[in-house]
Amino acid sequence: MNSHESPKPRAVSIGFDDQIFRRQLRGGISRYFRELAHDLSSVGVEVHPAMDQQRRHWPGPQPWRQADVLHATFYGGKPYRRRSQQQLVSSLFDMTPERHPEHFFLPAFRSPHANKARWLEASDLILSISAASADDLAFFQPNLRVPLKVIHLATAIDRLTPKPIAALTGRRYWLMVGKRHAYKNGLTVLRALALLHSGTTSKSRRSEKPLLVCAGGGPWRSDERRWIGGQGLEDAILQLPADDRVLAWLYRHAEAVVVPSLAEGFSLPLIEALACDTPVIASDLEVHREVGQSYATLLPALNAKVWAEKLADSERLLSPSQKLGAQKYVALRSHYAPERLVQEHIAAYGSTAT
Incomplete structure (x- = not known):
């Protein structure tokens, strides 16, 4: 490697949990994670699937818990207790419930959006689908110190x-x-x-x-x-x-x-x-x-x-x-x-x- 070349990030295995798939099989967020997992696998990334496509759940231990990076697919319940060295990534799709609470039911027993702040605080990295959503997050959680990257969505x-x-x-x-x-x-x-x-x-x-x-x-x-x-x-x-x-x-x-x-x-x-x-x-x-x-x-x-x-x-x-x-x-x-x-x-x- 030449001295001026930046080192490439090392290969890591990625796991996606089954939170969103237990809530919706055909919604926009479940589709995003399903297609992302497929596309990552197609370029050689080791991906631990979110669900058994036949049973729609894993009968035994969840394989995504063994991945280097665990990408949470929603904000249900409490953030995971992870194994040592495992990194937690969360996605920020929007802050609409925070901006327009009149359209949402936010009590924890009714909506996982009420748990969003805790999931983001427990994460090692937040991936936001837009800079606008990242700006909204900075307004509603100004003391959040978790690294954040903006990755726009895509279409084919x-x-x-x-x-x-x-x-x-x-x-x-x-x-x-x-x-x-x-x-x-x-x-x-x-x-x-x-x-x-x-x-x-x-x-x-x-x-x-x-x-x-x-x-x-x-x-x-x-x-x-x-x-x-x-x-x-x-x-x-x-x-x-x-x-x-x-x-x-x-x-x-x-x-x-x-x-x-x-x-x-x-x-x-x-x-x-x-x-x-x-x-x-x-x-x-x-x-x-x-x-x-x-x-x-x-x-x-x-x-x-x-x-x-x-x-x-x-x-x-x-x-x-x-x-x-x-x-x-x-x-x-x-x-x-x-x-x-x-x-x-x-x-x-x-x-x-x-």
Whole structure:
């Protein structure tokens, strides 16, 4: 090794506990850890799996407890009593429950978020999915002295073979992905849609307007159905379940992707739209400025009239590659690719052993 070369972090074995998999098999966080474990294994990292895929639990001693680095997948109960020299890593996905407690039940017997502070304090390293979440943590736990690294999420949705939806082929539509209620703020987009269809905005037109497609997030809630019916918007909105291939098609053909959240830890739809080169309209949050940089159009989260005006002009929105330019677009797309995420995790795990 040349004197000017930095030493590479030594290889360490990684274990993922089964906390999140006991709570959700198909949620966003469980998917993150499942894909991370797979991708680490595919590049030769020794990974102790979180669960027996057949039994969905280990009948004997948990193998992840023998790993050099134990990556906790949630904040349930008390932090582990670890064996000697084992390092504990925790992930910080967001501080939304702390910022918006009105949308969460935080007593320890109801929500593991109440245990988050203790888990983070007991960790040897915290991995935050955004600088914005790390800043929120510094506000709510200013005396925390645990090292923290920011590792942005990634997507490979542009590599999937899309599955077309015949009813939407050739039709204009806006796309909203995932949950809609509470801090996800879907009501602002519904209010904007009502303004557009009432003809009260300065840019409302009598020509056919795009459909609002809500992909995933479950069927309409009773309050949503009442509101949509009261505004006469039944024919202006479509809710549908969507697997990855369907989402890949929806992203690629949408006129715009809308993300009106009041809070986010990262916001995957922004980088999924980036990967598919689709225009993005998002709420003006710190994390959307961080992730969306200059390719997302940012609007006040609760101003339905402004959202209506922008949606009325969505045909004129520029795609991310048009806004960024070819060189910057390719570079940013590469940053949000899975290969970068895996290598940054390997380096982070290795740093705990130095």
